[in-house]
Amino acid sequence: MKRLAAAVGVIGLTFIFAAPAVANTLVATSPIAAATLKVAPSAVTITVEITPMDMGNEITVTDPSGRRVDDGTLTVAGNDLIVGMKQITEAGKYKVSYNIISELDNPLSGSFTFNFSTPTISIPEEVIPSTPAKVSGSDFGTNLFVIGLLVTSLIVLIGLALYARKIFRER
Numbered sequence: 001m002k003r004l005a006a007a008v009g010v011i012g013l014t015f016i017f018a019a020p021a022v023a024n025t026l027v028a029t030s031p032i033a034a035a036t037l038k039v040a041p042s043a044v045t046i047t048v049e050i051t052p053m054d055m056g057n058e059i060t061v062t063d064p065s066g067r068r069v070d071d072g073t074l075t076v077a078g079n080d081l082i083v084g085m086k087q088i089t090e091a092g093k094y095k096v097s098y099n100i101i102s103e104l105d106n107p108l109s110g111s112f113t114f115n116f117s118t119p120t121i122s123i124p125e126e127v128i129p130s131t132p133a134k135v136s137g138s139d140f141g142t143n144l145f146v147i148g149l150l151v152t153s154l155i156v157l158i159g160l161a162l163y164a165r166k167i168f169r170e171r
Helices: 002-017 140-170
Strands: 026-030 043-048 058-062 070-077 080-085 092-100 108-116
Touching (some): 026 108, 058 080
Antiparallel strands (some): 026 043, 043 080, 058 092, 070 080, 092 108
8 A cells, every 4th residue: 555655656746846848839930931022121030939049049041042141140039039131132932941949948940931022113214305396377367366456455445535535525
């Protein structure tokens, strides 16, 4: 009976003091996995659940042709790992591969991709100044019409003046 109680006690203590199984997981990425970007990122950030170690972590970013485009500077800030980027200009799918080590867990390895779409730059067409089209036709008719209006208005003015003179004399 004592042996059974001792065995149960040892098994019970094993379950009480056993560390819970923890697994490091990816919480967030910037840029977001599978996102299409119009502006080139200056850095790639990976956020994990368990704080990573300061040393031994690795993040690489490759362009569509497989060339490395990260600048190799990896910073650990809390649960964030940040790798700087070189200036990217080539459109296509970029791959981010990571291997993250924390004290309490196995290394977290994996990859994700994001798309970069170069912004379209529209070049305005060359503006060619144009001269207004010359109206074809004779200006003689227009000139004659204007002269006729002036003569008519002069006649009306003289007529009004004579009428006003007549009205003032009668008073």
